[in-house]
Amino acid sequence: MKFKFLFLFIAFLFCTFGFSQNKGKVSGLITDADLNNEAMPFVNVMIKGTTIGNATDMDGKYELSADAGNHILIVSFVGYETVEIPFEITANQTTIINKAIGSGSVKLEDIVIQSRANRANETVLLMQQRDAIEIKQNIGAQELSRKGVSDVATAVTKTTGITKQEGSGTIYVRGLGDRYNSTTMNGLPIPSNDPERKNISLGIFSTDIVEYISIDKVYGAAMYGDFAGGNVDIISKDFKAKSMLEFEIGSSINTNAVSEDNFMLQQGPSKSGFSNSDIPNNPLNTFSFKNSLVPEKVVPFSGNIAIRGGKSFDIGEQGKLNLFATAGFENGYTYKEGINRSVNAQEANLKSFDQKTYSYNTSSTGMFNAGYRFNQNNKISYNFLYVNSSSQVNDEYKGFIRDIAENNNGLIRRGTYTQNQLMVNQLLGAHKINDRLEFNWGTSFNKIESQMPDRTQNTLWFNEAENGYNFAVNTTTDNHRYYQSLSEDEFAVNVSGAYKFMKDASDSFKGKLTLGYNGRFKKRDFEATQFNFNIANNQSTTVVDPYNLDAFFNGANFNNGFFTIETFSGNNIKPQTYNGEQNIHAAFGLVEYKLSPKLTTVIGLRAERIFQDVAWKTQIDNSGTNESFERNEFLPSLLLKYEVNNKQNIRLAASKTYTLPQFKERALFVYEDVTEVKVGNPFLYPSEDYNLDLKYEFFPENDELISFTVFGKYILNPINEITLASSTNDISFINTGDSGQAFGVEFEIRKNIFKLGAEDTNKLSAGFNASYMKTDQELDSEKVRDETNYNINLTDTKAAFTGASDLLLNGDLSFLKEWKESEASLMTTVAYSYFSDRIYALGTETKGNLVDKAVGTLDLIVRSKINKSLGLNFAAKNLLDPKIERTQENTSKDVTVLSYKKGLFLSLGLTYQF
Template sequence: MKHLFFLFVFFLSVCTFAQGPSTISGTVTDNDMETATLPYVNISLQGTNIATTSDENGHYSINVTPGFYTVEFSYMGYLTSVENVTVNPAEEKNLDKKLLADSEVLTEVVIKARVNRQKESALLMEQKNLVEIKQHIGAEEFSKKGVGNAAAAVAKVTGISKEEGSGTMYVRGLGDRYNSTSLNGLPIPSNDTEKKNIDLELFPTDIIQYIGIDKIYSANMFGDFAGGNIDIVSKDFQGRSLFEVEIGSNINSNAVSQSDFQLQEGPSYFGFSNYSLPQNGLSSFGFSNSLNPESTMPIGSSVSVRAGKSFDIGAQSKLSLFATANFDSKFNYREGLNQSVSAQGAKLKSFDQKKFSHNTSAVGMFNAGLNIKPGSKIKYNFLFVNFAEQENDEYRGFIRDIAEENNGLIRRGTYNQTQLYVNQLLGDHKINDRLALNWGTSYNTVKSEMPDRTQNTLRMNTSTNDYVFATNTTSDNHRYFQKLTENEIAASVSAAYKFAKTTDETFKGTFTVGYDGKFKTRDFEAIQFNFKIANNQSTTTVNPYNLDSFFNQSNFDQNHFNINTFNGTLEPQTYSGTQNIHAAFATITYQFSEKFTAVAGLRSEQLLQEVKWKTQLDNIGSKNTFDQNKLLPSIIGKYSLTEKSNLRIAASKTYTLPQFKEKALFVYEDVTEIKVGNPNLYPSDDYNFDLKYEFFPKPDETISLTAFGKYIQNPINEVTLASSTNDISFINTGDAGHAVGLEFEVKKNLLSFGESQNNKISAGLNASYLKTEQKLSSEKVRAETAYNINLTHDKSSFTGASDLLLNADLSFNRTWNNDKSLQMTVAYAYSSDRLYALGSEMKGNLVDQAIGRFDFILKSSLSDKIGLSFSAKNLTDPSVQRVQENNGSPITVLSYKNGIDFSLGINYQF
């Protein structure tokens, strides 16, 4: 019987093969313009895993077995449509489809736009049709350029650069305080005590549909804006079902070259750790974590799981569920010079630094979207991120007054764990043909801890090569704990009313009114336990890699050392911040002619920001309050020169708030520099202007040129203070500054080949040239702050600004047998010199020097289920250098190489 069954299956297969495959194919067009084909429409067979997209000419084709199917067509800006078809054996079923445009067309400014976009060409079409000046980077471009997180993705956008060694972004030369970050249009809190924005490296591209970058201001955005707003749009599942698993491994060439890769003991490999303050306070040695490093194998790993499912509810409703979990681990090592010098070039501290590091991220996301009916949708998003950074640093060399024979050693172990919780509820509702309602609310929490940062300072006896503890100050040997909790509630609601109906049933104008609210609280506390070495132990030799042999309960009981804090108690240093923003806004969008559309907006914001502190610099405690109303106008115009080209113009007024820690009188100590807050810091006012020409030769091609200018009153900069410890603070350094620049971008298909012309060689290039200048006034600084400093120069560029930014990529794409593909990309990124901090008292400015990097990315689909990926990044491994531009010649104060990063991954879709 079994043999008969196999013979039957074989016979059926032969007959089917002989008859040829069955297909469903056709062309998708706009219902109102039959000649306008729609590229990259999502086409799926309901109840199956079969799906495709239309090509750039609107054509599609799906191989199927004979049977009955429900074909679903979905496309942003158009109503989803379904067709029932029966396909016979060997039949080539033709199914053309005309899609009806949704009422919320792309030529309007949508207050909370949450579009589902992944393909590069679809995002370019949206960019072309919107009145706003936006740039996007989506999932398809993430894959092509081999970026693994939001920070790396955004750094590929014209005019944006990333600070080396962090996820901090510079938009048009303006740093963290001038930018803002949102998730699905709603604000998200920062994970860093020193930063306004969350580290974008926390967001893996697995959870991102696309990223939208607004470089111009419109009235529906919060007014604390000058550089840009970066909006991360989370993935929104569109198919019928999905289950995919991906695993990978990565190595850093510097890390694997170390025969003994050492990290501090205690933190877990997965980045989830539980620390607490020492038991029994200052009366015993109650620290549970060892000071001795441990060896590990520096090979990183990654794993991710993605799943999605859609359910039809009745004739019109649909529920879509999507979840993803991701874990990623990376090891790095760097070695090089790290020093601070005086205005005369004399060393204050000069080290050969070795840094061992291990970073992990664990991310979980779930979203549920309910399409109640066409034009009405509710969506819930939950996001959890656990990000851990572990660093083991060794500094060997010169320490003034401690080790002036280049015989000093500082060992520093740092562990930082951040947890982010995001909850969002969003709604879009079409009430009728004229009225639409959009709303959203979120509750977000960030918890960040630096538990038990350790630092020990030693001096070597050069004749015996033995080490003893440095005893100049009690803080030379310490353990430090800090904790930050930030809670943020945000709410947004807007109503858009269309007017000026035309004879063809469209509307020339839209009037929108809305409210935005943001309510943020931050609580920060830190305590440092200083170890004072007894005088009779100052010559006791110690092993730098076995400090537990000295710092233990027995030696504490024998008074070989004692423990104290800045106030002699366990009461921590603290600061807290409150920020409340209520905003009302109104915009009018009007199409004056077939070619010209404009948006005028006005926003009123009531701001309250209060910072309180009690620290070692102010043991009594104090506070600083800013309470003001801001009126922010904006205007945007778009003129369609042709069907494929636009001219855009925009102008606006905004402001820049100082951040909590910048205003709190708190000291954060690094080994070679110290940062201290400035309670006298106050907001800047910003004036922005843009003029842009763009041309779209094909749906996936663009050429654009943008000129922009910014005028900033009372700009804020980081300034090196007059101190022996290289202190840096945040100061309004002058009355005004300006930035002017040009941005150029081109995306072009160089060659198409193959039967369907789907195989391509394409290239992309974007460049930004920027000139910034600000007037500096020492008199202004002395009059407005407690700092009696003399700035070295009377004018400078903005801190963080690079004159030239460049991104280029060349890609080869080949597809065959419908389910096999190969994609190779070579990418290059370059940024010119960037001002890190202003100099004072004849010290030169600190400048990060120009750097460029090459990446190679390869991705291949072996079948419709299996894929491989490989990347080699930072192939030329250039030196990262910072110089102090003293009179005479620049002095290098920081120099190291990051090594080459290799990764290999495989994914399987069930």
């Protein structure tokens, strides 16, 4: 038996040796003919009629082993012409085949949406994630299109551990909200469009301008240190094909809005989203307000239109100029009704309303970019982006108002129009000096203008004796018109140089040293004027029509003394103001070193000099005051990547960062909403953050992923929004305790369930990600009283972070059918998202925390190509139409303080490519 086994083993060795002796190799370099023969990573290279194949590496290189003989090499990439190259393999030798491929006559949709150059393809981004040293997640234009995502705010919620605050573009990363996150575009910072927010609303960015979105949840020294949750980097379109022109038109409805017979908006603002309503001349002595207080009825059907085009020009032997532009407009109507309450710890009403909200939003986007590549090693590009967004809201609150309408007979009508204009200008350069030395730079000048012209609010109560409504006259602010403007300019510069060292025997470098400088300089000017209408005593019982208040508030009644107009300064029209200035100078260094063939480390150190000054002159501090601070921050970071094999990675990251307070949070300015009032805190100071991540990744195929992450954060002196112990229950921003921590796990899987077909394609794929976390922070009322002038009594001594859900889920199932001959296709995607309960605001004065209840949403997206030019798309979103609820967790029971449904959103769109 032993002899038989030995004989078989020897025979096997001979066969194996003989077989290997009949083998040879083919290797080479694949380059991009459209980009001056730049190396192309992730290109599919296969030997025809076999299963032998692989993708090119980051340097465009490949190597395959096959039997000796004649073969055909197939080189393919989405958006490029497939090339077949006959060749011969000789035993024990390597055949070299280098090939440049181009886009050629491939259909335009593939070039624009899926080409390697624009890095919008899901597979390409996933492979880049596999090969990168950094820990990050990317979501590209192809995936956004498949999931029917139309704005960046919704886009980022499709990634692990991220949710969006209801009714806004504010996101939470791993339970950390606006103050802990940052936003950049092409690596350069962009300003906020909201005086209450650090980050710009991501909802104003149409995905038409996006190549891909990069989400960094792990800090590196090349990033600004004001970071704890994550950084969202919007990478703009970078056109590199020959030419394209595309036109799109669509229509959409909200089922709540179209079912409302009387959809009413305030008069005055333009439906285009471009309006100008300056403070009238001499408003204290002459009634000269332009906008009417009579609402107008509109038909709530909305739509969108867009045009996109690009062209490339060869200049000289190596030069190439790429131009791309897009312009679009979209609008939308929404309607919701439900309850909106404010109660104390004993559940007694402070305000209790049945609320109706009629909303109309617009977004106009224009983008132009130009990229000029001198040669393979030198490129400069210019990006211009203009976004005009508007929001028009007509709110009606009916019910209980303490001291005014305690028989549930109150009515507040509030009309708010907001217009934001963002302009982004960026100039970027990338230069490869030689094989060792690279130099990159970028500079930007951005400007944001935010206007809230002529917000109107009127408070009334129903007088049964008069069988009609009377004006509330408790305070002059019960009836007012309000003007607010914000202007912020920001200049930024990034400069970095990288030097590779220690070349090994395979001509690869083991190390890289990167040194750089970042500068960020911004100034904000904010002013607000409120005109309060003081109703004369003899007019307090006058019956008025709440839907025709122009009949009372007009020039004739003003001249007759029925009412007077004043500001918080009496007869002085000077606005309340606050101004902010913030300058950051930063130097950083990174050392990347390959400790072994499988283990790579990146050690970073960043030094920042921070200056922030806020000055104000407001109704609660009319003397004019300013507060400033300067800080030096030293921020180390460490990253380790262990490549188990070419399909598996283990990564570890650790860092220190900080969190700055914002201008509005430190200015003694009061902002009044219907159910809450916010005031700044001059004593607010930065938090310190310590971050740790451990991640495992497995890539079964190029377009598949399984990953598991464990993370932790420790925050010193965390900042929260809390209610002050005051007669008006103002909300302010406070360092509420000594420390807080967050721990969690994340899981993600992308998998092809099946893929069939040779000529035509049938593919079913699924994606799922989940995040589970626990957050906890200390709450110390005595600490707050010692550090500020504010008297607060926090209900609890510990709580979770505001905005943090324990559980987040995202899942999608997509089916793709392609007909190659007719160039037609059909893709259907079902997407589901869920977040569990999360704290909206911390409880004070024995009141419980305000908690946003769990919500799950389901969307259906269908995208089709009828032929190579014509496309038809359909989307049905929020199919489950869950109830949006907020409760106050009082000792006796939970009290619902907010409740409504959003309705379904249906859209139909048509695209045509010339």
